[in-house]
Amino acid sequence: MKELVAQLLSNGISxxxxxxxxxxxxxxxxxxxSILESVDTFAQTPGAPAxxxxxxxxxxxxxxxxxxxxxASGVKYVxxxxxxxxxxxxxxxxNRPQLQYVLTPHEGPGAAMAAGYVKASGQxxxxxxxxxxxxxxxxxxxxNAWKEQTPLVFYAYRTxxxxxxxxxxxxxxxxxEQVTSTMTKLTWGARRPEMIPETVRRAFKVAWTPPxxxxxxxWNSDYxxxxxxxxxxxxxxxxxxxxxxxxxxxVERAAKLLVDARRPLLIVGDEVxxxxxxxxxxxxxxxxxxxxxxxxxxxxxxxxQHPLWVGSIPGGRVESLTYPTDVDLVxxxxxxxxxxxxxxxxxxxxxxIDMRNDSASVxxxxxxxxxxxADVAYGTEDLLAAVNQLLTPAIKARIAQRADEVHAFSAKxxxxxxxxxxxxxxxxxxxxxxxxTYEVAQWADKDAIVVHEAGSxxxxxxxxxxxxxxxxxxxxxxxxxxxxxxxxxxxxxARPRKQVICLMGDGSFLFGPTALWNMARLQxxxxxxxxxxxxxxxxxxxxxxxxxxxGRSIDASKFVHDYLGKPDIDMSAIAKGFGVDGERAKNPxxxxxxxxxxxxxAANGKPYLIDVEVARHGPGWSEDPWVPTVSRA
Amino acid sequence: MLLFxxxxxxxxxxxxxxxxxxxxxPQQAAATAPDSPGGPGREIVQRKCAQCHAATMWTALRQxxxxxxxxxxxxxxRGALWTPEEISAMADYLTQIRGPAx
Numbered sequence: 001m002k003e004l005v006a007q008l009l010s011n012g013i014s015x016x017x018x019x020x021x022x023x024x025x026x027x028x029x030x031x032x033x034s035i036l037e038s039v040d041t042f043a044q045t046p047g048a049p050a051x052x053x054x055x056x057x058x059x060x061x062x063x064x065x066x067x068x069x070x071x072a073s074g075v076k077y078v079x080x081x082x083x084x085x086x087x088x089x090x091x092x093x094x095n096r097p098q099l100q101y102v103l104t105p106h107e108g109p110g111a112a113m114a115a116g117y118v119k120a121s122g123q124x125x126x127x128x129x130x131x132x133x134x135x136x137x138x139x140x141x142x143x144n145a146w147k148e149q150t151p152l153v154f155y156a157y158r159t160x161x162x163x164x165x166x167x168x169x170x171x172x173x174x175x176x177e178q179v180t181s182t183m184t185k186l187t188w189g190a191r192r193p194e195m196i197p198e199t200v201r202r203a204f205k206v207a208w209t210p211p212x213x214x215x216x217x218x219w220n221s222d223y224x225x226x227x228x229x230x231x232x233x234x235x236x237x238x239x240x241x242x243x244x245x246x247x248x249x250x251v252e253r254a255a256k257l258l259v260d261a262r263r264p265l266l267i268v269g270d271e272v273x274x275x276x277x278x279x280x281x282x283x284x285x286x287x288x289x290x291x292x293x294x295x296x297x298x299x300x301x302x303x304x305q306h307p308l309w310v311g312s313i314p315g316g317r318v319e320s321l322t323y324p325t326d327v328d329l330v331x332x333x334x335x336x337x338x339x340x341x342x343x344x345x346x347x348x349x350x351x352x353i354d355m356r357n358d359s360a361s362v363x364x365x366x367x368x369x370x371x372x373x374a375d376v377a378y379g380t381e382d383l384l385a386a387v388n389q390l391l392t393p394a395i396k397a398r399i400a401q402r403a404d405e406v407h408a409f410s411a412k413x414x415x416x417x418x419x420x421x422x423x424x425x426x427x428x429x430x431x432x433x434x435x436x437t438y439e440v441a442q443w444a445d446k447d448a449i450v451v452h453e454a455g456s457x458x459x460x461x462x463x464x465x466x467x468x469x470x471x472x473x474x475x476x477x478x479x480x481x482x483x484x485x486x487x488x489x490x491x492x493x494a495r496p497r498k499q500v501i502c503l504m505g506d507g508s509f510l511f512g513p514t515a516l517w518n519m520a521r522l523q524x525x526x527x528x529x530x531x532x533x534x535x536x537x538x539x540x541x542x543x544x545x546x547x548x549x550x551g552r553s554i555d556a557s558k559f560v561h562d563y564l565g566k567p568d569i570d571m572s573a574i575a576k577g578f579g580v581d582g583e584r585a586k587n588p589x590x591x592x593x594x595x596x597x598x599x600x601x602a603a604n605g606k607p608y609l610i611d612v613e614v615a616r617h618g619p620g621w622s623e624d625p626w627v628p629t630v631s632r633a
Numbered sequence: 634m635l636l637f638x639x640x641x642x643x644x645x646x647x648x649x650x651x652x653x654x655x656x657x658x659p660q661q662a663a664a665t666a667p668d669s670p671g672g673p674g675r676e677i678v679q680r681k682c683a684q685c686h687a688a689t690m691w692t693a694l695r696q697x698x699x700x701x702x703x704x705x706x707x708x709x710x711r712g713a714l715w716t717p718e719e720i721s722a723m724a725d726y727l728t729q730i731r732g733p734a735x
Contacts, residue, residue, distance in 0.1 A: 314712040315685035322684070322714045416714045423706035424699050432703075434710040458711040541690065549693035617707065619693035 054234040062193050062224040063088025065232070066155075069197035071099050073204045073235045074124050077493070079114035081107050081137075083130030085157050085221035102493075102518065107134050109486035109515040111141035115150045116451070116490025119298070119474060123494070124204055124235075129156045131221070132173035139179065141486075144478025145214035146183035148298050149270070149336075149358070151207035152214045153200075154180070157221040158189070164222075180216040190219035193226040197233070205238050210375065211358035212274070244357065246374035246382055254331070254353045254370035255386035258288055259395055261329035261351070265318060266290040269335020270477075271356055272301035277377035278468045281333055282306065284384050287391075289403035290331070291324050291410075295345060296338050298477045300465035307407040311417075312460060316341045318350070323409045331355070334376040338477075339365045355379045420461040429587035430613040433531050437503075438462045439588060440529055443595045445499040447471060449491055453484030454531050455505030456538040482512025485528065489515040492524035499602065500525070506532040506564060506571065513574055516607065520579030525602035527595075528575070528582075528609040533616045534565040535625075541618040554620045563625045571611035582609030674726025677719050685713075691731070698728040 004021055015036060022032035058068050066089055070078065078093075078101045080086075093101055104110025111127045118125050129135045135156040145152045158176045159165045165172050173179075181187040186206040190199040196219060203215040258264060272281050281302065285292050291310045292302050302309060314320050318327055330346045331353040337345050346352050346366050354362050355372035362371045372379050391399075420434050427435075433454075441462035444450070447469060452459060453476040465471045474491060476483055488502035509530050519526050540562040544554055553559050572582035581601060585591040591612055598608035682691070694704070702724040709715060715723075 311712055311714070320684045413714050416716065417709065417712075419715075419717065419720075420706060420710040422717065423703050423710075425703045432707070434707060437710075460712060461710045544693050545687060545690045547689075549689040549691070554693055617704070619695075 054237045056232050057229060058197070058232045059227070059229045060092075061088050061227050062196050062219075063090075064092040065194075065196050065228070065230055066200065066224070067092040067096050067099055068232045069200040070126060071096065072197075072232050073200060075126055075204075076100060076123065077102055077114070077117060077125050078128050079104055079110045079117075079125060080128035081105070081110060081130055081134050083128075083134060083157070085131060085159070086128065086224060088224045089128075102522070104486075104515065105517055106512070106514040107137035108140050108482055109489075109512040109518075111138040111152070111154070112144070112483040112486025112512065113490040113493070113515050113518060115141060115145055115148075115152050115483070116474065116487035117494045118150055118152050118490070119148075119487075120449070120491040121494035124208065125152065127152060127154045129154065131157050131159060131171050132176050133171050135176070135179070139183075140480035141483060142180060142214055142216070143183050143480045144476075144483055147478040149212045150214060151204075151212040153203045153207050154184075154214060154216045156216075156218055157224065158218045159221050162220045162222045177216065177218060183214070184216045185213035186215040186217075188215070188217050190217070190223065193219075193223040194228040194230045195219075196223060197230050201233060201235070201238050204235060205240070209240055209242050211271075211356075211360075243375040243378060244373065245378045246355065246372040248382070250370050250372050251379075251382045251386050254355075254372060255383060255390055257329055257351055257353060257370060258290075258331065258383075258387055259390045263324050263327050264288065264290050264329040264331065265321075265324055265327045266292045267313075267330060267332045267335050267337070268292060268294055268301040269332065269337070269356075270297050270299055270301065271334025271358075271376045273297075273299035273334075273467055275334070275375055275377040277334075277380055278302070280377060280380040280384065282468075284333075284380055284387070287384065287387060287399075289399045289406055291406045293321060295335055296340075296475075296477060297335060298473075298475050299467065300473045301334065301467060303466040303468055303470065304460070304464040305466060305470075307410045308403075309410055310406065311413055313345070316345065317343055318346055322413070324406075329353070333380060336361070337366065355383075417461045425615070427588060428615065430533070430615045431585075431587060431591070433457050433533075433614045434461060435588060436529065436531060436591065436612050436614060439591050439595065440501060440503070443592075443599070444471070444501055448499040448501055449474065449495060451484055451488040451491055451500065451502045452476065453481065453487070453505065453508045454503040454529075455507060455536075457503065457505065457531055459503070476508075481508040482510075484508055485513055486515040486518075488526045488528065489518045489522075489524050492519070492526050493522065500527070502526050502528040504528060504530045505537075506530055506534065506569065507536050509571060510564075510569070513571075513578065516575055516578035516580045516609070519607035523605035524607060525605050526607045527598040527602060528580075528607065530571045530609065530611045531614045532569075532571060532611050533614045534563065534568050535616050535621075536562040536564070537616060537618065540616075540620075544619055549619075556626075557620055557622050558626045558628070559620060560628045563627065565625065566627050572609055575609035575611075580607045580609050582611065584611045584613065586613045672726045672729055674722035674724070674729075678723050678726055681713065681715060681719065681723070682708075691727075695731050695734050697733050698724055701727045701731075 019032045023029055081104055107129045114125045114127045129138050160172045160174055177187045188199055190196045199217050203217045207215040266285055285308050292308050293310055293313050295313050310323050329351040333355045344366055348367055351369050352366055353370040354368045355376055357375055359373040425432050437459050449472045451474045465473045484502055484504045488500050492500040572584050575582040583594050585594045594610045601608040705720045705723055
C-alpha cells in the first residue's frame with residue numbers, strides 16, 4: 001500500500017486507479033475510499049511530519065546508495081547495458097529483488113523499452129548506460145523522450161576526472177554532460193559521492209514535475225565504490241505535486257469565447273492522455289457540441305467512435321480538415337501542435353484558446369486569445385463550470401443544432417473511411433499496406449495497444465482508438481527511428497493483461513530490432529508486424545516532390561537512396577536469431593493464417609513476428625529496381 | 634546518420650499522408666498539373682487534392698486508370714473523405730493527363 005500511496009501522491013496513478021488497486025488487493029471499497037481521504041488530508045496539510053520510513057539514513061557504498069534511492073523514488077525496473085564501472089551497483093541488486101535489472105543488448109531500443117514502460121504504466125524508470133560510449137547509443141531515445149515529454153531518467157558514469165583519468169584516456173569525453181544538456185529538463189552531476197542520492201532524487205523530481213521530460217544524471221565512476229553516509233528520501237517527500245489550476249479570469253474569457261463561437265473546433269493532445277482527463281474532455285465537447293480533432297501526437301486522446309470526432313488534421317493546418325470549414329474558434333486541450341510548416345496550424349485570423357501545462361510553449365508560435373496554463377484535468381473542470389454558468393435556452397438550442405450537424409458529418413466520414421477496401425488492388429500480392437492494417441485491425445482485441453512506427457502507414461481507416469478502455473495508440477512522435485520494438489516491449493512489461501501489437505516499417509525495424517530478445521527472454525507476447533516494401537518509400541516520394549516532380553533520377557529510373565532490396569532482407573529470420581518465432585506473408589490468406597499463429601504464441605507468453613510483403617508505390621519504381629554499384633578501387 | 638533525416642520527415646507526415654504540402658504554402662498547394670486538358674474530374678482534383686498536396690507529388694507519376702484509382706483509394710486510407718463518384722471522376726481525369734507513357 002505504501003507504494004500505491006507514493007504513486008498517488010506523485011500523480012503516477014489516478015484516484016480511481018488508486019481505489020481500484022486497493023480493492024484488488026483485498027481492501028473493501030469503503031475502506032479504500034477512506035484511505036484515499038486520509039491521503040488527501042495528509043497531502044494538503046502544510047508541515048505534516050514525515051513518516052519515519054520516508055527519510056532514512058543509509059550507510060554503504062555509492063552503488064548501494066544509488067539502488068536505495070531508486071527504490072525510494074519508486075523505481076522497479078532499471079533498463080541497462082553492462083558496464084564494469086557499475087560493478088558495485090550490480091552487487092547491490094543481488095539482495096534487493098524489488099529493483100529489477102532488465103539487460104538490454106543495445107542502449108537505443110533499451111531506452112525505448114524504458115520509455116514505453118513509463119508511458120504505459122505512469123511509473124518511473126531509469127536507463128543506465130556504460131559511460132560516454134553507452135550514452136551515445138541512448139541519445140536517440142533521449143531525443144524522443146524530450147520531444148514526447150516523457151519523464152525518463154538517464155544515468156551514465158563519467159571518467160574524465162576520476163582518479164584514473166584526465167588524459168584523454170579510454171572512453172573519456174570532456175564535458176560529457178554537454179551532449180545531453182540540449183534535450184533534457186535537467187543535466188546534473190553529483191559533485192561528491194554522498195550526493196548520489198540527492199542527485200537521483202533531483203532527477204526524478206524534475207522529470208516528473210509537469211511539463212514532463214527526461215533528465216540526465218552522472219558522477220565519477222570512482223564514487224560508486226566509495227563508502228559514505230547519506231539520507232535516502234522517499235519520492236513523495238520531495239515531489240512538488242504541481243498540478244496547477246488556470247487563471248480564473250482567463251477561464252471566464254475562454255468560456256465566453258466558446259459560448260459565442262459559431263464554428264468552433266476542439267483539438268486534443270497528449271496532456272489529456274497523461275492527465276487521464278478523457279471523461280472531462282468528452283463532457284466539455286458534448287456540452288458545446290464541439291467537433292473534435294487531433295494533430296500529430298503520441299496517443300489518441302479522444303474516443304474516435306464518438307459522434308463528435310471528425311478525424312485527424314490531415315494537412316498540418318486546420319483548413320485541411322474537410323469539416324468543419326470556416327472555423328472561427330479553436331480550443332486546444334493538451335496538444336503540442338508541432339509546427340511543421342511556415343503557416344501556423346491555427347490561422348492568425350481564428351480565435352484561439354490554448355490549455356496546457358507547458359507554459360513555455362503557449363504562445364510561442366500561435367497567437368493566443370485565452371492562455372490557460374493548467375493541468376488539463378483541472379482546466380477542463382473549471383472551463384465546464386464556467387461554460388455552464390453562461391448557457392441560456394437560446395444558446396443551448398444553437399448548440400443542439402450544431403450537434404446534429406457534427407453527428408451527421410461524423411457518421412458520413414466513417415462510411416467514407418470504410419471505402420478504403422474498394423481499392424482495386426485490395427486482394428493483390430504483394431499486399432497493399434492498407435489491407436495489412438485492415439486485417440490486423442479485424443484480428444486485434446477490442447482493447448489492444450498498438451505501437452506504431454510504420455513509416456507513412458496510416459491506420460485510422462481501420463482502427464478506432466478509445467483511451468477510455470478501448471484500443472490505445474503509442475505513436476512515434478519523436479521520430480528518432482528504431483524505437484518501436486523497444487517501446488512495444490516496455491508497454492507489454494507495463495500492461496501484462498493487454499494484447500500489444502507493434503506495427504513497423506522495414507526501415508524503422510532495422511534501426512532497432514534488439515528488443516526482440518527482451519521479448520523472448522521476458523516472455524512479452526508482442527505481435528510484431530513489419531510492413532516490408534524493401535524501400536524507404538516515404539523519402540522516395542518526397543524527394544521527387546521536392547525536385548518538382550522531375551529530375552535525372554526519375555528520368556533514368558535510378559534512385560541511390562531508397563531501395564533496400566538485392567538482397568531482400570528477411571525480418572522473420574532476424575527475429576529467429578533473437579529467439580522470436582515468425583514467418584513471412586505475401587497475401588491476405590497467408591497473413592490471416594500467420595495472425596492465428598501469432599495469437600496462439602501470445603497465449604503461451606511468446607512474441608511473434610510477421611514479415612509482410614507490401615507493394616512499393618510512387619513514381620519511378622520498376623519491377624527490377626536499379627542498384628548503384630560502388631567501386632572498391 | 635543521414636538516413637535519419639529523410640526518415641524523420643517521413644515520420645512527421647503520419648497524419649499528413651505520404652504526399653504532404655508541409656513546407657509548402659497554400660499557393661503552391663493549389664498549383665495545378667501542367668497541360669491540364671480539363672474534364673469533370675479536374676475541379677475535384679484541384680479542390681480535394683490541394684487540401685494536403687502540392688501538385689509536384691503526383692505530376693511525376695504516369696499510370697493506367699486502375700493504378701490511379703488504387704492511388705486515390707490509398708488516399709482514402711490516409712484520411713481523404715471522398716465518395717466513389719468523386720474518385721471515379723478523379724481517376725478519369727488523372728488517366729487523361731497522366732496516363733501511361735506512349
